Amino acid sequence: MTAVLETGLSQPAQTAKPVISFGKGRISIEQINAIAGQAAPVGLSDDAHFAEKINAGVAFLDKLLQEDGVIYGVTTGYGDSVTVKVPLSQVYELPIHLTRFHGCGLGEHFTPEQGRAILATRLCSLSQGYSGVSFELLNLLVAFLNHDIVPCIPQEGSVGASGDLTPLSYVAAALIGERDVFHQGQIRPAAEVMAAYGLNPVTLRPKEGLAIMNGTAVMTALACQAYQRAEYLTRMSSRITALASLALQGNSHHFDDILFSVKPHQGQNEVAGWIRHDLNHYEHPRNSSRLQDRYSIRCAPHIIGVLRDALPWFKQTIENELNSANDNPIIDGIGEHVLHGGHFYGGHIAMVMDTMKTAVANLADLHDRQMALLMDTKFNNGLPSNLSAATPERRYINHGFKAVQIGCSAWTAEALKLTMPASVFSRSTECHNQDKVSMGTIAARDCLRVLQLTEQVVAASLLAVQQGVQLRIARGELCFSSLTAELQQMLHSLQQQHAQISEDRPLEAELRLLVTQLQQQHWPLYQENTDAQR
Template identity: 70%
Template sequence: MSTRTIPVGGKRLTIEDIIALTQPECRARLSDDPAMRARIDAGIRFLDALLEEDGVIYGVTTGYGDSCTVTVPAHLVYELPVHLTRFHGCGLGEHFDQPTSRAILATRLCSLAQGYSGVSWELLERLTLMLNESILPVIPQEGSVGASGDLTPLSYVAGALIGERDVWFKGSQINSSEAFQQLGLSPLKLRPKEGLAIMNGTAVMTALACQAWHRAEYLTRLSARITSLASIALDGNSNHFDELLFAVKPHRGQQQIARWIQHDINHVEHPRNSDRLQDRYSIRCAPHVTGVLRDALPWFRETIENELNSANDNPIIDGIGEHVLHGGHFYGGHIAMAMDSMKTAVANLADLHDRQMALLMDTKMNNGLPANLSAASPERRAINHGFKAVQIGCSAWTAEALKLTMPASVFSRSTECHNQDKVSMGTIAARDCLRVLELTEQVIVATLLAAYQGVQLRRQQADELRKPAAAVESMLSDIAKEFELLTEDRPLELELRSWLRKIRQQPWALYED
């Protein structure tokens, strides 16, 4: 397998760069960009000069948060960042998986490499090494309010750097000092600003947002394809996706979804008028539902990538201009809004395909398909139930996804003696969004298999069906290789789990943009 190397610093990273860096075969390197290197060098010199002059710098010569009025004596300045990493070591909940840990490392490295955080080359190089050698901090998911940044989860990155937290390394969970020792290295000694620089930012929520965007974008494509299959299975009216119809409502994403479906069902060459003038909303209005998410993706991308390529800690160190700028760039409001919005649009896909699933099951609505899409022979139909329970599962998964659409960003809590009295909840919003994606993928996988079975059953009933596009036929052939028609009832859990893993790897290209 070829190795891709992504330079960090000097140019904007994309969501796709972060997704690539979640894989161990992708490597990071610090950019040779002269401007970036000048900013980092100047920031180090400027901080050192301020410390020699007894300058007052928040989190460097003062305590943190509400303790900013507490002066730290010079002889304790180097101990302060270590204490910051330690007292924030209180995360709970499940741990992020290893690809997500990699995404968090890459995202924090990108921010610090902007050159406005006053960190050393040694720190940047060690973060790069941890990525490339897969020394991955074990990070609990819960404990961040999303301002002053992702303090608690990022403390596990800082703690790993100094040899005081666990990492995954070579298939085992071990203390980071042991992992460094195996590579002939010692734990890093943090400079005065570096504990705060690592922790006081939005790296966790932004890393999760990159993953969420990547999954949501693919789901818009898969949603269009499943709608195509469902329309074919239901012998639907192809005119609902006509280009002329969508020309009069110019939402580009919506138009793109309709164009994809129109192409899939070969409407131009083989238009099909159903006996029903209008199909039900979950077919007829599918471009309008999926199109909302498709149209929002460019805004989500811009918001996430702006955060990714920002210096988002506090204080900001302008070494070249010799300014210490105290502000609130750790605040995750943009990511919170993007994630709260995305999870609502994604949950609507779950609701859409749950409704399509219900249409396919019900003999009052499925236009002549067998009840519950059972492929059983007539003499055995009475004891076979096809996708009946899977449809119940879809309703359960959809209900849970819809329940999670309550925006996290409106649940701000005052923390830290009211110093942090308005917080973003961006990390909770991002975690919610990923859970909604997980549930929606479950609905989509179930509907994909049901729609596939529906198409095959429809073809058994009649030879004169519309001829779908070659890409659709190819996908049907791929599914047929691994999914046997549900003729006799069988437990489907393992097959559903297998197909979930498959679609999360995005196996089909699904349309050219």
């Protein structure tokens, strides 16, 4: 049966755009995300050395099979069944069984965008040339991406070592024409969609089922998407803090460049520079009625800066995993080595995701505290209760952002609850063969959930701080012309979409729109000419 997705129609890949080539040179997080967002088609390198590695791996495996060599997962069973010798007459059936018995994933499906990231990430690993796969398989992965044929992959069922076996079995199954795929806004049988494009299901060669499944592609693909969202949140959190400082009539000297020069964390200083720029500190330095603002304003660069300073390590680690051969065994066709190891172990991604989700949740907590200051007349320096812009005679029944702040507390609490590291919950499984596992995929899924919750808090905070600033301007307590051009433009844009809340109205639709805009990075923030570059 054909099911129509609520997400709408997927658009075909645009072949006029520059092709991202796999097989020569490193692939970046940004390239994986571009492929996931259908912003670029893909292809394979025409580099001669790349072709030599791929062809040598296939030829070497064929040679070993002729010599009756013992290769894990090729002539043996899987996992604890490594001691089971598979008759050569059944070697070509073994990969199909691998894909089928792992077809037990549960939970929601990854979105088509996430599925494209997973396909591209697995293609990157296989294109390293150490997995013993054929060009036929690589070319089919390329065709899936360029025709937007995305396997329906359940989110649950991976312990992150021996790789993302169960979710990646849905990739392998689709390539052999089994199970379902997302295509043009519908869920359809893989074989049916492939036939429409003249694509033949691949016959998996020995090792190819294992090569597709026994790796870290799911967790790494999710990490690529998480990185992009976390990076943008450091920028938006800085912008919101600046607006909150303006709304609260805070002290801009808290972000002074001399002050931050004596604590030289690069990311922290970058954040302080962004906030200082937004506050127009050099042209219009502002002193608060308090000598020192509360921590959620004064220490914001130190809080946001933790995540900002961790981003280079996150990026390096994610991209190292992305550009690695992370299945088992490793096939060195040119040197004629079969190397049995554990490169499917997702410990590095697990650590990045556990660390990232903690730093991101701290941003939710930061903005939840800023919201509390803005709502409360004991702390907001003369702003109306709950930031309501109601007229004096209507103030009795209007409640402004009261419920939104309650929502922020709920979203923040859930985000903070999810910061328990998944990587410490290793479970011995599969007859104690997989007796220490990474839980990297669960960590990545947790991180994406924390990002979603934090983006909800940030969206609510953005709506609130712009109202606070507008109230100050309307009361003559802040001069609009004293604001930077970037702030003026953003405030004008927000006010066009979100009228001032003078009479209570449902805000769900507006909050959902803001969350979507955050995830699409709708607002360009902090270009090279900002004060942060001084």
